[in-house]
Amino acid sequence: MTLTRRKFLTLSTGGAAAALGLTGCGGSRDSLGGPDELSMWTWVGSVNDSLIGQAEKAIPGATAKRLAMTRIGTSYKTKVLTALAGKSLVPDIVAMNDDVATYFPNADQFLDLHELGADRFKGDFLEWKWKLGITPENRMMAYPMDTGPTALFYRRDLFAKAGVETEPEDVAAAAPDWESYIQLAKKVKAAIPGSAITDNITSIYLYALAQQTKRYMTPDGQYIGDQDHLRQVWDLAVRVVKEGLSANAQADTTDVNAVVTNGRLVAFNAAVWWAQLGPKNAAPATKGNWRVCAPPGGAGNRGGSFLAITKYCKDPEAAFAFITWLESAKNQAEAFLDPVLFPSTPASYDDQRLTAPDPFFGGQRIVDVFAASAEKYPGSYFSPYDSVIATPITAELVNVEVGSKTSDQAWKDAQEQVHRELSRMGAI
Template sequence: MTVTRRKFLALGAGAAAAATGLTGCGSRSSLGGSDQLSMWTWVGSVNDDLIAQAEKAIPGYDDMRLAMTRIGTNYKTKVLTSLAGKSLVPDIVAINDDVATYFPNADQFHDLNELGAKDRESEFLAWKWKLGITADGKMMAYPMDTGPTALFYRTDMLQKAGIDTDPAAVAELAPTWDAYIELGKKLKAAVPGSAITDNITGVYLYALAQQSKRYMTEDGQYIGDQDHIREQFDLAIRVVKEGLSANAQQDTTDADAVVTNGKLVAYNAAVWWAQLGPKNAAPKTKGLWRVTAAPGGAGNRGGSFLAITKYCKNPEAAFAFISWLESAKNQAQAFLDPVLFPSTPASYTDERMTAPDPFFGGQRIVDVFGASAKKYPGAYFSPYDSIIGAPIAAELVNVETAGKSPDLAWADAQEQIERELTRAGAI
């Protein structure tokens, strides 16, 4: 299946048509007063102390101040509705890792290269920088955090299985997914009921996060039915069939419970899971966790961006703000709270990031996640990735929870994807 360039550009043209009437700087439809830069984001996306500074004055623009709104639910819907309505649009918006789904609306955002972004490119991870650039070379989104992956594991559980708990030793023991499965079997024999993933999609999504290609090519060719996807699909099913999944599905109380009760003894996950997983669900396990290089190689799952809308009252001041907020120094501060892993490698040697983490037995976890962020090969994310990935994940759940045939699940997922891409006008 192919998304033709004509169709892709037509989507952009449609967005441009929808944006007709935008006046750019000083538009009466922008949100906030003339001395304010309005910003929308979600809870837990920025460092409060840094925002407080900008709320007093934008660095370099003493006559401008930030007015930030945290939106708790339906964030993306509210942003897109605001853009479509051409009224009360914020000057700056945060965008999650589905940044490519905004590309058809790129004409409603400033090209950040025209505001000076190009001069800062060398400060960022190359693959992260590239994710904010549209097919026609427009830089629509500026890098915020990333989601490098690593293997989390419980030292006390490995000790019960007679396994060396040193991070380097564990990495050597499980450099591949096959070796990780063997490690899981050994752990389960020593600790009955233990698991090395929360659920089937946990394996699939993190294995996919290590790949250099995903569902589509940059020229619009659908490749989500090829071997590199089927292999990760089959890998996830294999982990389940080996009895190594906790079968704790996403968005259920079981997801926290398997961490709290110690059933999940190891997990290939993104850096942000440290906070959402063990630190939140199992605080009494402080000191028992470690991290090491993930089986299968470096990966990334998650990370966000900032964009400046065409309604912005002062684009230059807005860019001064976002480039200040996402400097290496300030990204290091955001790692402390709200635990956002930087997209600026210079942050990885900042003493605020290199400090030993007591929850991980005094380990310098930045060394593991920093290496993963640097080694991750990067991959192309298309505007259609979310509608492609959803049927695959749903069918994997059917395999784990209902015993559906893997081949039938794969076939049904591909059939659903074809319907969704057709409905979206992509094929």
């Protein structure tokens, strides 16, 4: 099924783009900024400031141009879509989060990077990451930035107290899959009452989903989110709760940090960026006690960004020179230091700036664990409808955790809501 612009407009619920009637190519107007600068929109924490500072003086490879970057704090996607809808004051370059596929139905508003010579850089990147920026029609709309490989974070000191394996290699060997991991967690809980391996049911679901080779839809538009591979992920999340291994700290509450601070969360299967947002932020006093190892259930990925060049760009060649320079292996290694963006370029994984021992993790070279996860991750297709589908599913999972619905009833209700939404959009 080819995605239509009508479906995209419906998908952009609540956005000004829908209200303004985002349509295809129109008369191009000047993009933002003066003739000697390229404008770029992104959000806080998506790029390295020192690299941007260099480009603001003169873009490497295009010294006649400089970068003018705007960090947008809230409603980022809505503002991008609004600018595209109006075809006026559109930035030359835009960043996109891991929901890059939601822009695919409007790919004609962006340049095809194949035509700018992107393929000569393909070998520098993780193959699965490269593919995520390419539409089902083989239009390369977005260039890879960072990734979000997953691993198992755990408290070595608390594992030692519980009398289970403590070294990363041993923990990984003891819990290569979710079943053995649950059994290990039950041993820890028996020794340390109240301990948990997830903050809430949604996290288990999302991180187990992040390991799958199939998600919600196929590239030709078939809905598969009601099939066995999704029900198995759902059942796993429910089981973790039923075993008493969830801290029941719901997302967007202070409880999420509290269970890290007070030591209740003894382990957590999470993406690389959680190291900073989780223990380093919420439990700095636990420095030296954390370790990471290969995740139960296999390599996964959750998160990662992209850069795209709009069709309104005043100098596509200069813009392409900028994004390829910014996302080179050398510069991605720099971006890992600040703001902790994990590279999509494997050559970065041997950079000394990444391989240095991390004192917070007891001197472990954690990059080795995340690099292995990034390289082993099989990849999966993300559709423009993934967020629409995920919303009722995760909401119904919360109903199971709080006890307001049975698992079977919640699954049935979630699927009915998904089918209703996709039908309303004309997606199925």
